[in-house]
Amino acid sequence: MxxxxxxxxxxxxxxxxxxxxxxxxxxxxxxxxxxxxxxxxxxxxxxxxxxxxxxxxxxxxxxxxxxxxxxxxxxxxxxxxxxxxxxxxxxxxxxxxxxxxxxxxxxxxxxxxxxxxxxxxxxxxQSAFALTDRQAGSDVAGLATTARRDGDGYLLNGVKRYITRAPVADTFIVVARLEGVPGAKALCALLVDRDTPGLEVGPTQAKMGFIGSPCAEVFLRDARVSADRLLGAEGEGFAIAQDTLIRARIGHGAMAVGRAQGALEIAAQYATRRSTFGKRIGEHQGVQWMLGEMTAQVEAARCLVRSSADRYDRRDPETAVYASMAKLFATDLGMRVTTDCLQLLGGNGYLKDAPLERFMRDAKLNQIGEGTSEIHKTVIGRHVVRQAAGMRHPCLDLEGLGL
Ligand SMILES: Cc1cc2nc3c(=O)[nH]c(=O)nc-3n(C[C@H](O)[C@H](O)[C@H](O)COP(=O)(O)OP(=O)(O)OC[C@H]3O[C@@H](n4cnc5c(N)ncnc54)[C@H](O)[C@@H]3O)c2cc1C
The missing domain is CATH 1.10.540.10 (Acyl-CoA dehydrogenase/oxidase, N-terminal domain)
Structure with missing residues (x-):
């Protein structure tokens, strides 16, 4: 690379x-x-x-x-x-x-x-990034799409799934498992043009949110790609995906923060106009507490996303785990905030004419794409346990506890 x-x-x-x-x-x-x-x-x-x-x-x-x-x-x-x-x-x-x-x-x-x-x-x-396949999403090592060496190129086989922009993409970065190569060295990334014989884009997959950003399956049936379309070297597919995914995770966090900010603005503005029990709903303490708490939390998420981006820019070796934290915290919060902001609009929140039902549907994808919240908890937790193994808190006497 x-x-x-x-x-x-x-x-x-x-x-x-x-x-x-x-x-x-x-x-x-x-x-x-x-x-x-x-x-x-x-x-x-x-x-x-x-x-x-x-x-x-x-x-x-x-x-x-x-x-x-x-x-x-x-x-x-x-x-x-x-x-x-x-x-x-x-x-x-x-x-x-x-x-x-x-x-x-x-x-x-x-x-x-x-x-x-x-x-x-x-x-x-336009290009699309095709990592996930029908067999594996979270478990990248379990990808079933294969690249078989064939003369001076590769034959690709598999079905890529949920590929954003596939309906319009001119070219695809396909991550595939090199046939006959075991372990982590097995993944490689290839650039495959849309008009490659053996590549077919399926119909747009109907989905819950992110409408306007369509996705589709990509079928690869003996799609032949020459060796000069290999990105990096054989076995670097995982590394290429990793750097890309770190940036994408921070990007998901930024999307969640921006959307949550928009939802808060809409809910607060609504609260200045709608009245119940003789006053604007924004004057009820319960509503102010909701808005106050959400605003503080969104600001915390914004700080985490931005500091993770700073880490990426200065090539901090721990960026990956901070990217996981930013994605986990901001996207889980984004789901809660869009849901609670919709609640503040009452029945109007549930109507298509008010944008918060769109915001709420969109928020869900940020918790799933580029590593689900569960996967990021695992990444962060594993990092914490590894680090703890080499540390000793000054107030903790492990030997005294018989450990
Ligand atoms: C609209 C949309 C657009 C997408 N765009 C793209 C794209 O452009 N390119 C691309 O390559 N992919 C794309 N994806 C795929 C996306 O990245 C995957 O859906 C995501 O990584 C999860 O993989 P999966 O769907 O296979 O779920 P699975 O991996 O099957 O997971 C299913 C559930 O099990 C949980 N789980 C799995 N393993 C563990 C574990 N070890 N511990 C605890 N829980 C676990 C998960 O958190 C999840 O809740 C897109 C997906 C969607 C929905």
């Missing part, structure tokens, strides 16, 4: 501020007003995507040498938060570009990267 292409230095505070102001304008004038309509039909939200390309937001995922403007992750999470405040589908276009684009910039052979990445940065091409 090439070195991680992240360079965080080219961005001044003024440049970051200017970009965030552009994002806010885009959210207020285009993505926000369109969001309810986007949420009604699971077609890829092209208008939002083109607006993100036009404003140079998609390009921030990619290194400068391939035509991007590579933004540090600390800036990208702020972008994602602002967009998710109104529209999950549009926010997922920013995080999805990261997930399905950066591995190509980081690990494709130079000629391939030069041919494809600049076109991903402008939005002329």
């Amino acid at each position: 090439k070195p991680n292409p992240t360079t965080t230095d080219g961005w001044t505070a003024d440049a970051e501020q200017a970009l965030l102001e552009r994002v806010e304008r885009l959210v207020d004038e285009e993505i926000g007003p369109r969001a309810n309509a986007v949420g009604r039909s699971d077609e890829f939200a092209w208008e939002s995507f083109r607006a993100l390309c036009r404003e140079g937001i998609i390009a921030t995922a990619f290194p400068v040498q391939y035509g991007g403007t590579e933004a540090p992750l600390r800036l990208r999470v702020r972008i994602v938060e602002r967009i998710a405040r109104v529209c999950s589908a549009a926010a997922s276009m920013v995080t999805g570009t990261d997930l399905a684009g950066r591995p190509i910039a980081a690990a494709a052979p130079e000629a391939l990267a030069r041919a494809i990445v600049p076109r991903l940065a402008t939005g002329e091409l």
Whole structure:
């Protein structure tokens, strides 16, 4: 694999501020007003995507040498938060570009990267990241999609499942198990074009939320890919997926924070207008406590997501476990906050015309994608136990306890 292409230095505070102001304008004038309509039909939200390309937001995922403007992750999470405040589908276009684009910039052979990445940065091409298959999601080591060596290339077989953007993607990063190679060295990542014979995209899978960001199964039946489409080396598929997933997990956290912030704003504004028992509902102490507690919790989640992004940018070796913490905390909180904010709108909250039922449906996916909450608890807990094995609290006398 090439070195991680992240360079965080080219961005001044003024440049970051200017970009965030552009994002806010885009959210207020285009993505926000369109969001309810986007949420009604699971077609890829092209208008939002083109607006993100036009404003140079998609390009921030990619290194400068391939035509991007590579933004540090600390800036990208702020972008994602602002967009998710109104529209999950549009926010997922920013995080999805990261997930399905950066591995190509980081690990494709130079000629391939030069041919494809600049076109991903402008939005002329779209890629999708195909890790999960019918047999395995959480348990990546259990992937059943295979890559069999065949002359100077590979034959791919398997069924990838829930692949975001598959209905519109031009090319797919397929993670597969190398046939005949045991253990961790078995995974490899290959770039497979949509028109490859043997690759077929299934119908759009009907789903609960993130409407406007469609997903589908991808069938691979003896799909032949030449060896120069291998990302990194054989056996590096797991490492490529890991770096990609760390960023994606922090991105899920940012989406959850942004959406929760949007839900809080909607609920608080509603509470200033709706009256019960002779006063505005926002004047009831019970409602104020709910809003106060949720606001404090969302701020805590925001801090955790942003500090995890900072860790990623400075290549802290513990970033992975902090990314798990950020995803777990922010996405579980996002589910609670969107549910409770909907509650504050009473019956109106349950109607499609008020956006909180959309926010609540969208919140669920952040607890599942890129590692479920249960998996992240396991990752964090395992880390805690490993660390504890080498530590001794000054007040704890283990020998005195007979241990
Ligand atoms: C809308 C959508 C879009 C997606 N987009 C993509 C995409 O673009 N690319 C891609 O590759 N994948 C994508 N995914 C797949 C997603 O990442 C997986 O669904 C997720 O990782 C969970 O895997 P699974 O569905 O196979 O669940 P499973 O792994 O089968 O887990 C089922 C349940 O068991 C629990 N569980 C499993 N193992 C343990 C354990 N050890 N301890 C405790 N509990 C456990 C899980 O937490 C979960 O509750 C998408 C999924 C959805 C729904």
